[in-house]
Amino acid sequence: MSRNFYPELVRVDALDKVRGATKFGTDNRPDNLVHGAFAVATIGKGRVISIDTAAAEALPGVVSVITHRNTTSLKPAQFLMGGGFAFQTHSPLLTDHVAYRGQPIALVLAETLEVAIDATAVLQVSYEEQPFAATIDNPLAEPIAQAEAPMRYPLEDISVGDAPAAYEGGAVKVDSTFTMERQFQNPMELIGTVAAWEGDRLTIHEGTQNAGGCKFGVADQLGINPDNVTVISPFIGGGFGQKNSMQSQLVLAAFASRELGRPVKIVVPRRQLFHDATSRPATRQRVRLAANRDGRLVGALYDVDAQTSKLDFFPAEHADTAARFYGYPAFKSFTRLIRTDIPTPGYMRAPFEHATAFAIESAMDELAYKLDMDPIELRLRNDTAVDVVSGLPHSSRHVAECLRRGAETFGWSRRDPTPRSMFAPNGDLIGMGVAIGLYSGSGGPTRARITARRDGAVSLNVGVHEMGQGVLTAITNVVSKRLGIPASAITATVGVTSGVPQPLTAGSWGSASAVPATEAACDALMKALAEAGVDISASLPLGEMVARTGAGQMQVEASSVAPGQELQVLGRTDTGRVAPAGPVYPGFVAFSYAAHFVEVHVEGSTGRIRVPRVVSMFDCGRVLSPRTARSQAIGGVVWGIGGTLREGAETDARYGGVMNGDIAEYLIPVNADIGSIEPGFIDEPDFQVNRSGVKGLGEVVMAGVAPAIINAVYHATGIRVRDLPLRLEALLKPQA
């Protein structure tokens, strides 16, 4: 394995985190605080006719009850992918409309949390009910071809060559349909807000991946100047996409605080997060692959049904990933959005790529068996240096290397490909599976500011959010190496809108945007020192160089944009908008890659599946922080295990909402579920995608784990599972 370019740096925020000293958003408790709690709708859809708040208001300690009748001064939220800042267009408590069960319909403010919660239970609510569809197979669900949906950022189907004809003419074919239930991000930190006013200035403490969007979004809804809003989100207790836009409670906390003249805290309970926040939409995917006898793909057809709400068209980008797995001579996709009565779905780690890889890479495994070919060999034969969609070259694509190195580390050669041929000493069936995954190599406009003091201390302020991925450590490592100063001299601050603008951190573009901006700021600092007459080639300590300028400190700001972006695009992120680029850039296409090797043990009598061992190899460009990258990679594999064997919504069509809406019943992996996970990195920089050579990591680490598990289960049992989550009963059903 190659030696890392960047040194192993201890996570810079670990010391505070192990002492419980890190302050997350709702850890803040200003004086004179009022606590808020929501009452939620018990109907699947309809309208609130009346809410009798008298009993609630009579409870000692209740300060106020807010319903749609009190909120007429607020503007509705706008959907993130509709040009706004919020996870959906619909704003609970701003109208009498109930779009889904579990939607907030009233907010109780009280002196204590206990009283606030109590009071929500004594509201008397009457509704007008309407028929609804909570799942994609419901007759009242409304399918629409995505290409024809009136979306702000339209998505076309992909068509390369004559794929239907190519498929028909193929020698060996696979035609399989895969389903996946809705999944929920469930970051451990609950979504919540502490809002406080000082005069006309609003301060928001909230764990969000998008402090800038929250700033501009809440200002818009309140009708105030965004300059008067500060959003503070220096640490996020996990986001995984659920916190990437403005949530329902934010504007209501700010509004209530303004009305009451007191700070307000709302922490949204776990159950309510299953009902009034985003989720990974349910999908139904049909994959048709055709190949020659030598394993070369001749054509692929890919149909996707993806759940959305009746409120917004949540874009389904599955096909954009599917088309990049291999060098298909012909490829055609058809995507439908299935409109249902749920909160608008959103981005959840590897939002489309998890589902897409499951379908494409399961189908590839089926094809390998039909061809009687090693699945790694099949993948290598269909690797490509050129993007079949755009015709452009891939800037870097080391997926073949991931497969080769991973196979060696894993010991793939020990695998007997015959299903049900390998056994553990205890009699469990052993299965070994492989799959690849990919994720767009994105980037976007970002600003960074460096302040160097004559005592040698450096403070760094960058437009990005620390949600556990380790970006503080990465940018500290980069500055340390670039300026030749110890990491301990650097203090990095992110996620606070009073500094440089804080654009959405998501889509694996965080480091790929923040690090180039940080490097640019380092260069700007050296340039400024030179311009001040300091000999920067003299290898003086940084503090000494600053001292020689005669000033106490030197501050510079720099920015970076993605390839092909104009500098003006910075104006978008400066106003809280989303402006990422990729994977298609002028002249090239960029993706990150993964190859996962999974060993499963299946207990024959019960169908219990254990995953004792995973080896994963990643091509994410330059590895900026080996230690945190490794942790992120392990975490992504854990997500893949959960997203395959554990996680899925259970819905009762009669009621809507989610039946298993807590984390005792919606199962995410526990420690005992996880065995050995061994990540490795190619660590080859991609200097086309950005000056730092960085491609994203946080999402690709999960992409492809699902099919690697499913393929291993097939190898172990001879049973091909096409519906997730895979539970015990899937392997107990009589074999088809």
Place this chain on the structure above:
Amino acid sequence: MTMNHEKEVIADTGGLSRRDVLKGGTALGVLSVAGFGTQSLAQAAVPSLPMAFRTEVEVAFRINGAQTALALDPRSSLLDVLRDQLGLTGAKKGCDHGQCGACTVHVDGRRVAACMTLAVQVDDLDVTTIEGLAEGDVLHPMQQAFIDHDALQCGYCTPGQIMAGVACVREGHAGSPQQIREYMSGNLCRCGAYPGIVAAIEDAARVMEG
């Protein structure tokens, strides 16, 4: 034996009313089962004074070694009291129903879920939170091991993991990676830092048992 057949107690949802029990032959039938302890029924029937019910409850306990006294709404969870009244925000709320372990603290040295503990129940007991684990600036070996093994990412579950990890070692449940995994399964980590957590606890156990 005598029973008051006149008395009628309305059952709540969890049990039968006295009347239901009396109507049920089975329940009456087993009253004669022998071998019950040492007390006679007559002794047991000696009336004892009921305790008064209180709307607000005075509670005194030690928090990280310091004595504290509070008058509490008996509904308050230990977690909310720690976070909202005592300003100890290291213990986190991740579910409020004992499902995630982010609120793990020690009560009399045992790990518990603070969200499922009525604060009034720690009266006269010792409560230790993550804020009380280090000796001044000297980290507890478990804290150091979590840093060394990068056994965290977002850090939200970390205080609970560390408090659980310390207890796991003290209980004698850190004997093997497999045992650690089992006895740490009450602490969810959504970032998926489990392998690091297991390695950290193995390491810290060696130091703690030194």
Place this chain on the structure above:
Amino acid sequence: MKRFDYARPMDLESAVATLSAGGEGTRLIAGGTTMFDLMKLDVEMPGRIVDINNLSELKTMETSGDELRLGALVRMADAAEDARLKAEFPVLSEALWKAASQQLRNMASLGGNLLQRTRCAYFRHGAPFACNKRNPGSGCAAIGGANRSHALFGGSDACIAAYPGDFAVALIAMDALIDVAGPQGRRTIPIAELHRQPGTQPQHDATLSSEEIIVQIRIPANAVGKASTYHKIRDRESYAFAVVSSAAAVRIENGVVADARIALGGVATVPWRASRAEQALIGRRIDAQTAAEAGRIAFEGATPLSHNAFKIELGANVVSDALMIAAGRA
């Protein structure tokens, strides 16, 4: 959560008196892991709470004699660690440590655990769901609903909610006795008579009155505990309720089964003893074939629901596996 008044008696007699004095809407709390949870969900809405955690006479554990006596306030974690339970009654120890998490086991009392209420989502999550257990007469939404985790045994037209606990399943296999104190004195109930099948009154989980307190659990210390296990299959490897579980114990004499105990968890409205399957093993050797046969018999008469028919095959296999594990300890 509704406001409640709180009392903390210091001895058993006072606790019984306090419970009586509290009258309607008075509930006990011990570890709180069920009660506090359900109060937060507004499923339990007591106006008064009697905290029995200071009753020291309920905290003793006597495991040395010919009868194991476990006080009702002994915490699950402590009982799980008892040396004699581990060595001579692995079924009991395993049922305890395979439940919940160590944090909750440190809190939960044995008595409270026996009375743990169902995890049926329609029961736990209030409006708008019909639930005869929570709201008598409102109906049962689980019948025809999401019922993967509901009962194949012991259900009625009014309720199919599964009993979720583990320890009681192990205790029923061990013929435990439950000592109870109330205003009229004390009585003893065989564990098999502690829980109620729902019938037409699913609101009543147990045969205790609202004024009674479990004092201790007694387990005959006979030889059948030694070769035993609690085999629990879950949707994840730990910290989850049973999809299917089986307590199994055998006493082998001269190579054949002299005594067999089989009980089922996760699949019935109460801890479920599979007596016919036990009988089928008496006088026979335990091998893969007889164990499998016992498993099949244990699930005869099961009434599958729309989402849990797989548990008939799974459950039979779990019983079979449990018997083989138990026999391996003989």
